[in-house]
Amino acid sequence: MRRTLNVCCCIFAMAGATVREAPASEVIAKIVVAIDGDTVVAKTSSSTITVRLEGIDAPEKGQPSGPESREALRSLLVNKQVVLKTSGTDKYGRTLATILLDGNNINLKMVSDGLAWHYKQYSKDEDLAKAEAEARTGEKGLWVEKNPTAPWDFRHPPAKPAIAPPEKTVAVPVVTPPATANSLVTVPKAEPIVKASASATNSKSGSFKESEAEKAYEKANGVEVVHRKDGSTYERRQAGSSSPAEKAKPSSSSAPTSSKGKSSYKESAAEKAYEKATGKEVVHKKDGTTYERKARSKK
Structure with a gap:
């Protein structure tokens, strides 16, 4: 009996040496679909999960190099058994993981080949940062373009500065204000006022030029119209003439x-x-x- 128990223990010990148990943070899975350059569908022993490659961001399908990135990941992983080093889930419920294929870091390879960006907003991984810098220098993959659009900018374009609409020009009618006491008003020249004054200038001898009407008035009334220097006038009887009265x-x-x-x-x-x-x-x-x-x- 004792010999039988020892044999059984040896058999169980040998069997345990051939079975690999993954740590709690690692999952063995088979990749069945590559959705794009940074997302795959994996089948585990218990379920099918969507896996987001952690620390990288690949071009979207509608971007240049987007289809090439997806095809490269599909060729590497589909129908292959991999190890998922998980760290949790993202806001969409996808499992965040680094994928290992035969011990090779697939996340790092995608960035090194110029097929994805280092997602610096969510990762501080120095190896990923170095791999992107080398891919840029070597103009690999998407870095053939001088300034490729990052996928996060493609998904959420920066807001353009608001342009103010042109101001409307309103025609304002010009209104001429009514004349006031302080306004300059052109007053027609008044008729001569007849009144006696000193320092008069005789129309016959001064610089004033008599009109025909004035001459007729003088002749009919027997008077002489005298113009002052200030512009006023008065009349006096001509020498040697008399009125009808x-x-x-x-x-x-x-x-x-x-x-x-x-x-x-x-x-x-x-x-x-x-x-x-x-x-x-x-x-x-x-x-x-x-x-x-x-x-x-x-x-």
Whole structure:
């Protein structure tokens, strides 16, 4: 009996030496589908899971090098048994893992061949950073382009600065304000105002040019229109002339000058007839006024 137990123990010991048990963070799986350059579907002993290759980001299907990246990963892994070194899940429920194929790090290989970026936003892995720098320098894979668009920028393009719409131009009507007390107003020149004043300028001798209407007015009324230097006017009786009223009823004054005596005044026919009818003599002063006196008897 004792011998039988020893044999059994030896058999179980030998069997344990041939079976490999993975650590709790490692899963043995078979890759069945490559979705893109950084995501695969794997089948484990208990379930089928979606695996996201940790620390890398491959071009999307709609990007340059996207199809090439997916095809490279498919050729490497599909229908192959691999070891998944898991670290958890992402927000979409995918298992985050580094995939080992025959001991080779497939995540690192994808970056070294220029088929994926080092996903620096979520990984500080120095080996991945070094592999990307070397792929850039060697212009491998997607780095043939000078400035390829990173997949995170492709998925979420940076917001463009907002451009303000052009300002609308509004035509404002020009309104002319009404004239006020302070506004400059053009006033038509007033007719001459007749009033007596000193320092007058005679229209006959001054620089003022008489109009035809003024000449006619002077002739009809027996007056002379005098223009001052300030622009105003007044009128005075012309020397040696009388108005119709004066002819009808002469006024008296001092310092007489007889119309019969030596004078430059020439009697009109009407005045002669008036003197003959009334028996009076019309006397003209030097200032232009007249008066009458009894006619002198002839010797």
